[in-house]
Amino acid sequence: MKPRIHQVLFDFDGVLAHYRHEVRIAHLAAHAGCASERVREVLFLSGLETEYDSGAIDTAAYLGRLGEGLGAVVDEDAWLASRMAGSTAIDGVLERIAALHPALSLGVLTNNGVLMTHAIPRIVAPMASRIEGRVLTSGGLQMRKPAPATFTRALDVLGWEAGSTLFVDDKFTNVQGARDAGLHAETVTDARSFGKALKRYVFGPQTGW
Known part of the structure; x- marks a missing residue:
């Protein structure tokens, strides 16, 4: 039986955008x-x-x-x-996000300074309204991935449950940290791998993918 997901937490660089x-x-x-x-x-x-x-x-x-x-x-x-x-949104990933169930809560957790809370919504403008107020940075939390405590703290801030949250990152070490904290987590490097990861879960009150 596929796990049911109510929230998706994204890494930023390498997942939602290319960083040059x-x-x-x-x-x-x-x-x-x-x-x-x-x-x-x-x-x-x-x-x-x-x-x-x-x-x-x-x-x-x-x-x-x-x-x-x-x-x-x-x-x-x-x-x-x-x-x-230096940042370019990955359109294919954003397109798949746009197709997710509208009741699904979305957020970002990135190992960057707090100024990225202003940059990220601009870089991924098509999904900005869905992550408003839910862009978390290591600088703001004063904790970094992949420490499991970082994910636990992020979920506390967001008010989310680990068991119903999916985290995606391009680095497996961060994925492992999230799993150690009780989240579902997948390694995602492009739109294709993101699409494959989505098929392993059920999203929101109905199947989203």
């Missing part, structure tokens, strides 16, 4: 008028991005240190523009 790291770096470099290598050093090699994604620093401190390192002001709009430039 170098495009984001180049966009920030153009904004700051510096070399891409400088952006890479300040944002990643220094550990700044990891600190922010882990919730160790807030958005103001993160943007302040980023701007100081690049020698230019980087406000939220500039940061969002660069992240959106």
Whole structure:
């Protein structure tokens, strides 16, 4: 008998959108008028991005240190523009999501900083209304996947039950963490694998797939 699912929790990068790291770096470099290598050093090699994604620093401190390192002001709009430039929604996945039962609750859990709560609905605009208020980040939770406690905390915030929640991620280690927390979980890397995963479950009050 197929498990009945009432909620679906999505990873973001690699599941709902393709992330092009170098495009984001180049966009920030153009904004700051510096070399891409400088952006890479300040944002990643220094550990700044990891600190922010882990919730160790807030958005103001993160943007302040980023701007100081690049020698230019980087406000939220500039940061969002660069992240959106490097992200492209996976249309085939969004089409399958749109066909899911309308009573199904949807959310996102991503290992990113809290600014992504603003970026994600813009990047996956067709499903924005269905994830409104349910975009959770490791920075906001101050916990990261794949720790099972991260999924437990996410479900507490969302008010969801583990046994009726499906989590999808492109990394198996995160899928395993979700399963350890009692969720149903599947590895999804594209529209085809997402479609195959959906067939293993029954969604909402009626069969959605």
